[in-house]
Amino acid sequence: MEWNEKLQIIIDYVENHLQRKQEPIDPQEIAEIAGCSYNFFQKVFSYLNGISFSEYVRARKLTLAGYDLKSTDMRVVDVSYQYGYDSPTSFTKAFQQFHGITPKDARNQDVRLRAVPKMQSSVKQQYMWRLEQKASFRLIGKSIRISPWNGNHYTKIPAFWSECQRDGTFSQLTSMDKGDSKGLFGLFCCDKKSLNEAEYSIMVISDKELPEGYTEIRISEAAWAVFDCVGPVPQAIQNGWNYLQEEWLVRYPFQHAKCPELEWYSDGNAYAADYLSQIWIPVVDSKQ
Missing domain, CATH: 1.10.10.60 (Homeodomain-like)
Incomplete structure (x- = not known):
């Protein structure tokens, strides 16, 4: 919902x-x-x-x-x-x-009173979003090391996706996908030893044994602000990030949870006008 x-x-x-x-x-x-x-x-x-x-x-x-x-x-x-x-x-x-x-x-008959009408939530949003509390989960997949500072990630990441599609990685990941909604995750993990490098991964939720050459990441329980991006990729997901950076993140009222931000790509035609991808922002749910 x-x-x-x-x-x-x-x-x-x-x-x-x-x-x-x-x-x-x-x-x-x-x-x-x-x-x-x-x-x-x-x-x-x-x-x-x-x-x-x-x-x-x-x-x-x-x-x-x-x-x-x-x-x-x-x-x-x-x-x-x-x-x-x-x-x-x-x-x-x-x-x-x-x-x-x-x-x-x-x-008194001639007295005027203040009235605050019942609020009606707006449905005219460019991006639909919701809050989801998710239990911890395990991601497995393949990773590459890139520098996020010199702009080469704009070419290296699409090339990495193309390589995974050609060499059978996508098919293997799809067969191991245990997520409630089938799809692939893309995520950055910063290198604590080097500020000039990061690890970019393509992964799925899975409980299968880790294949040779694959890596795993365990994501802690967290609340997520999930933003729907509709349209062909990579344009839809890039436009979603632009929206977040220009508006939502500028006014960001919540503390960022200790999890990486995630991109999720649904199982379907990634070039279709109604293709669904998502951006997941981890936020701290301060319970009373």
């Missing part, structure tokens, strides 16, 4: 609890829908919408409370408890800060 779909479900959940069930919002239920810790969800919500989740919920409570005071004969004390305030005093203070008037004065 994409992140914007999860966000819409959570928004609907908030509205259902505030208006129909009149029950407290359960952080654990929010975390289960989001697929990450509640604390991590709050960070993502704030980053995407420019308002914290608690501020949004508070604004909706006070908007709905204003509707109730205007349109019903409910007592102020009943409205305050309905929207989760401990006392009419705390409710009155919050209401006045939000609307600029007291709950009692809100009943």
Whole structure:
């Protein structure tokens, strides 16, 4: 499920609890829908919408409370408890800060109240993305050593993919692929001994015995921001990285987890207009 779909479900959940069930919002239920810790969800919500989740919920409570005071004969004390305030005093203070008037004065016919409408998550995104918590997994494949600083990786990496396709490496990797979705990974691993070299690998998730000439990498459990790139490669994946570097990574609100960034290439026609590749960014899910 994409992140914007999860966000819409959570928004609907908030509205259902505030208006129909009149029950407290359960952080654990929010975390289960989001697929990450509640604390991590709050960070993502704030980053995407420019308002914290608690501020949004508070604004909706006070908007709905204003509707109730205007349109019903409910007592102020009943409205305050309905929207989760401990006392009419705390409710009155919050209401006045939000609307600029007291709950009692809100009943006057000529008084105008502030309204924050129900949020609608946008589906007009250039790149669909979601958060996925993944258990640790093992990658096996072949690697080459390159210098990422002098630009030769732009030619060496495509040449390496072509070589693996010609010499049967792709076929062997495909036969050992145990991933939930079949496909090949491309990843950089920096050389701790030399800042001028890195190791680039083409790999699959597998539990098979390591063949001669192959290497393995174990990826720790982590949360991943997964970005879908649709279109022929390498253009689609390169455009995805440009988008991340120019926008998402510039405003990157999360700590980078201690895992390499991954590219994933689905099993299909890599030159098709609807071909799917992905960029995986490991992020720290700070659990409470």
